[in-house]
Amino acid sequence: MKAIGIPAGSSGHDAAALADLELAAPVARGQDILVSVQAVSVNPIDIKMRGARPQADGRPRILGWDAAGIVIDTGPEVTLFAPGDRVYYAGSITRTGSNAELHLADQRLVARMPASLDFAQAAALPVASLAAWEALFERMHISTTGSDAGKTLLVIGGAGGVGSMAIQLASIVGRLRVIATASRPASQAWCSELGAELIIDHRTDLVPQLAGKDIPGVDYILCLSDTDRYFSTMARLIKPHGHICALVESASPLPMNELRGKSASFSWEGMFTRSLHATPDMIEQHRILERVAALVDAGRLRSTTQVCLDGMTADNLRKAHALVEDGGVIGKVVLARQACASCSTTQILEN
Ligand SMILES: NC(=O)c1ccc[n+]([C@@H]2O[C@H](COP(=O)([O-])OP(=O)(O)OC[C@H]3O[C@@H](n4cnc5c(N)ncnc54)[C@H](OP(=O)(O)O)[C@@H]3O)[C@@H](O)[C@H]2O)c1
Structure with missing residues:
Protein backbone atom coordinates (compact mmCIF):
# COMPACT_ATOMS: atom_id res chain seq x y z
CA MET A 1 0.00 0.00 0.00
CA PRO A 126 -11.97 13.70 15.57
CA VAL A 127 -8.89 15.03 17.45
CA ALA A 128 -10.36 18.51 17.95
CA SER A 129 -13.82 17.27 18.97
CA LEU A 130 -12.48 14.66 21.37
CA ALA A 131 -10.05 17.12 22.99
CA ALA A 132 -12.68 19.84 23.30
CA TRP A 133 -15.44 17.48 24.53
CA GLU A 134 -13.24 15.76 27.12
CA ALA A 135 -11.87 19.12 28.35
CA LEU A 136 -15.26 20.79 28.69
CA PHE A 137 -17.57 18.01 29.81
CA GLU A 138 -15.22 15.55 31.55
CA ARG A 139 -12.26 17.52 32.95
CA MET A 140 -14.21 20.72 33.81
CA HIS A 141 -17.50 18.86 34.44
CA ILE A 142 -19.59 21.37 32.48
CA SER A 143 -23.12 20.03 32.24
CA THR A 144 -24.28 18.57 28.91
CA THR A 145 -27.90 19.04 29.95
CA GLY A 146 -27.89 22.80 30.41
CA SER A 147 -27.42 23.08 34.20
CA ASP A 148 -24.51 25.46 33.64
CA ALA A 149 -26.33 27.59 31.04
CA GLY A 150 -25.28 31.22 31.10
CA LYS A 151 -21.93 30.62 32.79
CA THR A 152 -18.86 32.03 31.02
CA LEU A 153 -16.01 30.21 29.27
CA LEU A 154 -12.84 31.87 28.01
CA VAL A 155 -11.15 29.97 25.15
CA ILE A 156 -7.52 31.03 24.71
CA GLY A 157 -6.70 30.30 21.07
CA GLY A 158 -10.26 30.20 19.74
CA ALA A 159 -9.69 30.00 15.98
CA GLY A 160 -7.49 26.89 15.79
CA GLY A 161 -8.67 23.32 15.36
CA VAL A 162 -9.55 22.63 19.00
CA GLY A 163 -10.82 26.15 19.72
CA SER A 164 -13.18 25.97 16.74
CA MET A 165 -14.85 22.87 18.19
CA ALA A 166 -14.70 24.11 21.80
CA ILE A 167 -16.56 27.32 20.92
CA GLN A 168 -19.29 25.35 19.18
CA LEU A 169 -19.61 22.60 21.81
CA ALA A 170 -19.57 25.00 24.76
CA SER A 171 -22.24 27.25 23.29
CA ILE A 172 -24.46 24.55 21.76
CA VAL A 173 -24.16 21.64 24.21
CA GLY A 174 -23.06 23.51 27.38
CA ARG A 175 -25.16 26.61 26.63
CA LEU A 176 -22.31 28.73 27.99
CA ARG A 177 -21.47 32.28 27.01
CA VAL A 178 -18.17 31.97 25.15
CA ILE A 179 -15.40 34.52 25.04
CA ALA A 180 -12.59 33.62 22.60
CA THR A 181 -9.16 35.06 21.95
CA ALA A 182 -8.04 35.69 18.36
CA SER A 183 -5.47 38.12 17.01
CA ARG A 184 -6.37 38.77 13.37
CA PRO A 185 -9.52 40.02 11.64
CA ALA A 186 -9.99 36.67 9.84
CA SER A 187 -9.55 34.57 13.00
CA GLN A 188 -11.75 36.96 14.99
CA ALA A 189 -14.53 36.75 12.38
CA TRP A 190 -14.26 32.94 12.39
CA CYS A 191 -14.67 32.74 16.19
CA SER A 192 -17.75 34.98 16.03
CA GLU A 193 -19.21 32.88 13.23
CA LEU A 194 -18.81 29.76 15.40
CA GLY A 195 -20.70 31.28 18.32
CA ALA A 196 -18.27 33.29 20.47
CA GLU A 197 -20.12 36.29 21.95
CA LEU A 198 -17.01 38.34 22.60
CA ILE A 199 -13.55 38.27 21.02
CA ILE A 200 -10.43 39.62 22.71
CA ASP A 201 -6.90 39.76 21.33
CA HIS A 202 -4.21 37.47 22.79
CA ARG A 203 -1.46 39.79 21.55
CA THR A 204 -2.24 42.14 24.44
CA ASP A 205 -3.07 41.62 28.13
CA LEU A 206 -6.41 39.79 28.49
CA VAL A 207 -7.25 41.14 31.97
CA PRO A 208 -7.82 44.82 31.06
CA GLN A 209 -9.64 43.82 27.86
CA LEU A 210 -12.21 41.87 29.89
CA ALA A 211 -12.34 44.50 32.63
CA GLY A 212 -13.13 47.04 29.89
CA LYS A 213 -16.19 44.92 29.04
CA ASP A 214 -17.25 44.75 32.71
CA ILE A 215 -16.16 41.12 32.97
CA PRO A 216 -13.90 40.81 36.03
CA GLY A 217 -13.84 37.00 35.91
CA VAL A 218 -15.03 33.88 34.11
CA ASP A 219 -16.30 30.48 35.33
CA TYR A 220 -14.16 28.32 33.05
CA ILE A 221 -10.97 28.78 31.01
CA LEU A 222 -9.73 26.49 28.26
CA CYS A 223 -6.08 27.14 27.42
CA LEU A 224 -5.06 26.01 23.93
CA SER A 225 -1.76 27.85 23.79
CA ASP A 226 1.37 28.45 25.90
CA THR A 227 0.33 27.31 29.40
CA ASP A 228 3.36 28.89 31.12
CA ARG A 229 2.67 32.25 29.51
CA TYR A 230 -1.05 32.29 30.35
CA PHE A 231 -1.07 30.68 33.79
CA SER A 232 -0.91 33.85 35.93
CA THR A 233 -3.39 35.62 33.65
CA MET A 234 -5.77 32.69 34.03
CA ALA A 235 -5.30 32.72 37.82
CA ARG A 236 -6.35 36.38 37.82
CA LEU A 237 -9.34 35.83 35.53
CA ILE A 238 -10.83 32.65 36.97
CA LYS A 239 -13.74 33.17 39.38
CA PRO A 240 -13.70 31.64 42.86
CA HIS A 241 -14.45 27.88 42.53
CA GLY A 242 -13.81 28.15 38.79
CA HIS A 243 -12.03 25.59 36.63
CA ILE A 244 -9.11 25.88 34.21
CA CYS A 245 -8.18 23.19 31.71
CA ALA A 246 -4.96 23.27 29.68
CA LEU A 247 -4.01 21.16 26.68
CA VAL A 248 -0.44 22.31 26.13
CA GLU A 249 2.32 20.96 28.36
CA SER A 250 4.22 23.52 30.41
CA ALA A 251 7.97 23.92 30.19
CA SER A 252 8.30 24.82 33.90
CA PRO A 253 6.48 23.92 37.11
CA LEU A 254 3.25 25.94 37.30
CA PRO A 255 2.64 28.29 40.27
CA MET A 256 -0.41 26.40 41.57
CA ASN A 257 -0.61 28.49 44.74
CA GLU A 258 -1.97 31.33 42.59
CA LEU A 259 -5.23 29.33 42.42
CA ARG A 260 -5.40 28.47 46.12
CA GLY A 261 -7.14 31.60 47.46
CA LYS A 262 -9.98 31.14 44.96
CA SER A 263 -10.20 27.37 45.49
CA ALA A 264 -10.01 27.20 41.70
CA SER A 265 -9.09 23.89 40.10
CA PHE A 266 -6.77 23.04 37.24
CA SER A 267 -6.85 20.00 34.94
CA TRP A 268 -4.81 18.70 32.08
CA GLU A 269 -6.58 17.27 29.07
CA GLY A 270 -4.85 14.71 26.90
CA MET A 271 -7.08 13.19 24.27
CA PHE A 272 -4.64 10.31 23.79
CA THR A 273 -4.69 9.38 27.49
CA ARG A 274 -7.44 6.79 27.01
CA SER A 275 -5.72 4.98 24.15
CA LEU A 276 -2.22 5.41 25.61
CA HIS A 277 -3.19 3.69 28.85
CA ALA A 278 -5.93 1.46 27.41
CA THR A 279 -8.23 2.79 30.12
CA PRO A 280 -11.34 0.69 30.85
CA THR A 305 -12.22 22.20 7.37
CA GLN A 306 -10.87 25.44 5.96
CA VAL A 307 -8.08 24.25 3.69
CA CYS A 308 -8.38 21.04 1.69
CA LEU A 309 -5.42 19.77 -0.31
CA ASP A 310 -6.47 17.61 -3.23
CA GLY A 311 -4.55 14.32 -3.06
CA MET A 312 -2.86 12.37 -0.27
CA THR A 313 0.71 12.86 -1.44
CA ALA A 314 3.98 13.68 0.31
CA ASP A 315 4.03 17.02 -1.49
CA ASN A 316 0.61 17.98 -0.08
CA LEU A 317 1.48 16.68 3.38
CA ARG A 318 4.60 18.87 3.40
CA LYS A 319 2.41 21.89 2.51
CA ALA A 320 -0.07 21.01 5.26
CA HIS A 321 2.73 20.63 7.84
CA ALA A 322 4.11 24.04 6.82
CA LEU A 323 0.69 25.65 7.36
CA VAL A 324 0.22 24.05 10.80
CA GLU A 325 3.82 24.76 11.82
CA ASP A 326 3.29 28.40 10.95
CA GLY A 327 0.79 28.57 13.87
CA GLY A 328 -1.85 30.66 12.11
CA VAL A 329 -4.30 27.97 11.05
CA ILE A 330 -7.98 28.88 11.15
CA GLY A 331 -10.11 25.73 11.58
CA LYS A 332 -8.39 22.70 10.07
CA VAL A 333 -6.09 21.71 7.20
CA VAL A 334 -7.10 18.49 5.46
CA LEU A 335 -5.67 16.22 2.74
CA ALA A 336 -8.21 14.19 0.79
CA ARG A 337 -8.08 11.57 -1.93
CA GLN A 338 -10.82 13.59 -3.54
CA ALA A 339 -11.20 17.14 -2.26
CA CYS A 340 -14.72 18.18 -1.33
CA ALA A 341 -15.68 20.35 -4.27
N1 LIG B 1 -3.72 17.67 24.94
C1 LIG B 1 -4.44 17.32 23.90
O1 LIG B 1 -5.22 16.36 23.92
C2 LIG B 1 -4.37 18.15 22.66
C3 LIG B 1 -5.21 17.87 21.57
C4 LIG B 1 -5.14 18.70 20.46
C5 LIG B 1 -4.26 19.76 20.46
N2 LIG B 1 -3.45 19.97 21.52
C6 LIG B 1 -2.53 21.11 21.57
O2 LIG B 1 -3.35 22.26 21.71
C7 LIG B 1 -2.79 23.34 21.00
C8 LIG B 1 -3.84 23.90 20.05
O3 LIG B 1 -4.13 22.90 19.08
P1 LIG B 1 -4.89 23.30 17.74
O4 LIG B 1 -5.02 22.09 16.93
O5 LIG B 1 -6.11 24.09 18.07
O6 LIG B 1 -3.76 24.27 17.11
P2 LIG B 1 -3.84 25.19 15.81
O7 LIG B 1 -5.04 24.85 15.03
O8 LIG B 1 -2.52 25.12 15.14
O9 LIG B 1 -4.01 26.64 16.46
C9 LIG B 1 -3.87 27.75 15.61
C10 LIG B 1 -4.41 28.96 16.33
O10 LIG B 1 -3.55 29.29 17.42
C11 LIG B 1 -3.77 30.67 17.70
N3 LIG B 1 -2.64 31.25 18.40
C12 LIG B 1 -1.41 31.52 17.89
N4 LIG B 1 -0.65 32.10 18.85
C13 LIG B 1 -1.42 32.22 19.95
C14 LIG B 1 -1.20 32.76 21.26
N5 LIG B 1 -0.04 33.29 21.63
N6 LIG B 1 -2.21 32.70 22.13
C15 LIG B 1 -3.40 32.16 21.81
N7 LIG B 1 -3.66 31.64 20.60
C16 LIG B 1 -2.67 31.66 19.68
C17 LIG B 1 -3.94 31.30 16.34
O11 LIG B 1 -4.89 32.36 16.47
P3 LIG B 1 -4.66 33.80 15.77
O12 LIG B 1 -4.40 33.48 14.34
O13 LIG B 1 -5.93 34.50 16.02
O14 LIG B 1 -3.48 34.42 16.46
C18 LIG B 1 -4.44 30.17 15.44
O15 LIG B 1 -5.76 30.33 14.98
C19 LIG B 1 -1.52 22.80 20.32
O16 LIG B 1 -0.39 23.11 21.11
C20 LIG B 1 -1.75 21.31 20.29
O17 LIG B 1 -0.54 20.56 20.30
C21 LIG B 1 -3.47 19.19 22.61
Missing part, protein backbone atom coordinates in the same frame (compact mmCIF):
# COMPACT_ATOMS: atom_id res chain seq x y z
CA LYS A 2 0.99 3.64 -0.44
CA ALA A 3 1.86 5.64 2.68
CA ILE A 4 3.48 8.97 3.48
CA GLY A 5 6.10 9.00 6.19
CA ILE A 6 9.63 9.55 7.34
CA PRO A 7 11.96 6.89 5.93
CA ALA A 8 13.77 4.63 8.40
CA GLY A 9 16.70 6.32 10.06
CA SER A 10 15.83 9.82 8.77
CA SER A 11 15.28 12.79 11.04
CA GLY A 12 11.88 14.44 10.69
CA HIS A 13 13.23 17.80 11.86
CA ASP A 14 12.20 19.29 8.51
CA ALA A 15 8.94 18.60 6.67
CA ALA A 16 11.07 17.87 3.59
CA ALA A 17 11.72 14.45 5.18
CA LEU A 18 8.12 13.39 4.44
CA ALA A 19 8.20 10.99 1.50
CA ASP A 20 5.89 8.75 -0.51
CA LEU A 21 6.53 5.16 0.60
CA GLU A 22 5.36 1.67 -0.31
CA LEU A 23 4.59 -0.58 2.69
CA ALA A 24 3.01 -3.97 3.33
CA ALA A 25 -0.77 -3.79 3.88
CA PRO A 26 -1.80 -4.24 7.54
CA VAL A 27 -4.15 -7.04 8.68
CA ALA A 28 -7.09 -6.53 11.08
CA ARG A 29 -6.84 -8.59 14.27
CA GLY A 30 -8.73 -8.55 17.60
CA GLN A 31 -10.77 -5.36 18.01
CA ASP A 32 -9.16 -3.61 15.01
CA ILE A 33 -10.94 -2.41 11.91
CA LEU A 34 -9.05 -1.97 8.64
CA VAL A 35 -9.91 1.35 7.02
CA SER A 36 -9.42 2.57 3.47
CA VAL A 37 -8.37 6.12 4.39
CA GLN A 38 -10.08 8.80 2.28
CA ALA A 39 -9.00 11.97 4.11
CA VAL A 40 -6.74 13.01 6.98
CA SER A 41 -6.19 16.24 8.83
CA VAL A 42 -2.93 17.59 10.23
CA ASN A 43 -2.60 18.59 13.88
CA PRO A 44 0.21 20.21 15.90
CA ILE A 45 0.90 16.72 17.34
CA ASP A 46 2.04 15.65 13.83
CA ILE A 47 4.70 18.35 13.92
CA LYS A 48 5.84 17.29 17.41
CA MET A 49 5.93 13.60 16.44
CA ARG A 50 7.72 14.33 13.16
CA GLY A 51 10.54 15.93 15.13
CA ALA A 52 10.76 13.01 17.60
CA ARG A 53 13.78 10.73 17.58
CA PRO A 54 13.90 8.15 14.73
CA GLN A 55 12.70 4.67 15.71
CA ALA A 56 15.40 2.20 16.61
CA ASP A 57 13.53 -0.66 14.89
CA GLY A 58 14.52 0.41 11.37
CA ARG A 59 10.92 1.02 10.24
CA PRO A 60 9.64 4.22 8.61
CA ARG A 61 7.48 6.49 10.81
CA ILE A 62 3.95 7.12 9.57
CA LEU A 63 2.24 10.11 11.19
CA GLY A 64 -1.42 11.21 11.10
CA TRP A 65 -4.04 10.94 13.84
CA ASP A 66 -7.25 12.25 12.28
CA ALA A 67 -8.86 10.14 9.59
CA ALA A 68 -12.08 9.51 7.72
CA GLY A 69 -12.54 6.46 5.52
CA ILE A 70 -14.36 3.25 4.69
CA VAL A 71 -14.13 0.02 6.70
CA ILE A 72 -12.89 -2.76 4.43
CA ASP A 73 -12.22 -5.53 6.97
CA THR A 74 -12.72 -6.24 10.66
CA GLY A 75 -10.86 -8.26 13.29
CA PRO A 76 -12.65 -11.29 14.82
CA GLU A 77 -13.62 -9.38 18.00
CA VAL A 78 -15.18 -6.38 16.21
CA THR A 79 -18.87 -5.91 17.00
CA LEU A 80 -19.48 -2.22 16.22
CA PHE A 81 -18.60 -2.00 12.50
CA ALA A 82 -18.89 -3.89 9.24
CA PRO A 83 -17.20 -3.49 5.84
CA GLY A 84 -18.66 -0.51 3.98
CA ASP A 85 -19.18 1.68 7.07
CA ARG A 86 -17.96 5.26 6.68
CA VAL A 87 -16.01 6.07 9.83
CA TYR A 88 -13.92 8.78 11.47
CA TYR A 89 -11.46 8.61 14.37
CA ALA A 90 -8.27 9.93 15.95
CA GLY A 91 -6.86 6.53 16.92
CA SER A 92 -3.81 6.04 19.11
CA ILE A 93 -0.54 7.92 19.26
CA THR A 94 1.24 4.65 20.12
CA ARG A 95 0.36 3.13 16.76
CA THR A 96 1.23 3.76 13.12
CA GLY A 97 -0.58 6.87 11.91
CA SER A 98 -3.27 7.27 9.27
CA ASN A 99 -1.24 8.91 6.48
CA ALA A 100 -1.61 5.76 4.41
CA GLU A 101 -3.97 4.04 2.01
CA LEU A 102 -4.93 1.48 4.65
CA HIS A 103 -4.97 1.93 8.43
CA LEU A 104 -5.84 -0.07 11.54
CA ALA A 105 -7.82 1.43 14.43
CA ASP A 106 -9.33 -0.05 17.57
CA GLN A 107 -13.13 -0.06 17.19
CA ARG A 108 -13.55 1.56 20.64
CA LEU A 109 -11.93 4.78 19.33
CA VAL A 110 -14.00 4.97 16.13
CA ALA A 111 -17.52 6.08 15.17
CA ARG A 112 -19.61 6.30 12.02
CA MET A 113 -18.86 9.71 10.53
CA PRO A 114 -21.64 12.28 10.10
CA ALA A 115 -23.79 11.15 7.17
CA SER A 116 -24.19 14.75 6.03
CA LEU A 117 -20.44 15.29 5.56
CA ASP A 118 -17.97 14.14 2.95
CA PHE A 119 -14.64 12.62 3.98
CA ALA A 120 -12.70 15.88 3.74
CA GLN A 121 -15.12 17.61 6.08
CA ALA A 122 -15.27 14.67 8.51
CA ALA A 123 -11.49 14.27 8.81
CA ALA A 124 -11.25 17.69 10.49
CA LEU A 125 -13.29 16.61 13.47
CA ASP A 281 -13.49 3.54 29.49
CA MET A 282 -11.70 3.77 26.13
CA ILE A 283 -15.04 3.22 24.40
CA GLU A 284 -16.09 6.71 25.57
CA GLN A 285 -14.25 8.07 22.51
CA HIS A 286 -16.56 6.00 20.29
CA ARG A 287 -19.54 7.49 22.17
CA ILE A 288 -18.27 11.09 22.01
CA LEU A 289 -17.66 10.84 18.26
CA GLU A 290 -21.16 9.35 17.82
CA ARG A 291 -22.66 12.31 19.70
CA VAL A 292 -20.64 14.76 17.64
CA ALA A 293 -21.81 13.05 14.42
CA ALA A 294 -25.44 13.30 15.55
CA LEU A 295 -25.02 17.01 16.34
CA VAL A 296 -23.47 17.62 12.92
CA ASP A 297 -26.26 15.72 11.17
CA ALA A 298 -28.84 17.72 13.15
CA GLY A 299 -27.26 20.90 11.74
CA ARG A 300 -26.09 22.05 15.19
CA LEU A 301 -22.32 21.64 14.74
CA ARG A 302 -20.32 22.31 11.60
CA SER A 303 -17.12 20.92 10.17
CA THR A 304 -14.11 23.19 10.55
CA SER A 342 -19.17 20.64 -2.77
CA CYS A 343 -17.89 22.16 0.46
CA SER A 344 -18.39 25.89 0.31
CA THR A 345 -16.02 26.61 3.20
CA THR A 346 -13.17 24.72 1.60
CA GLN A 347 -10.35 26.36 -0.20
CA ILE A 348 -8.79 23.96 -2.69
CA LEU A 349 -5.12 24.81 -3.04
CA GLU A 350 -3.25 24.10 -6.25
CA ASN A 351 -1.03 21.02 -6.16
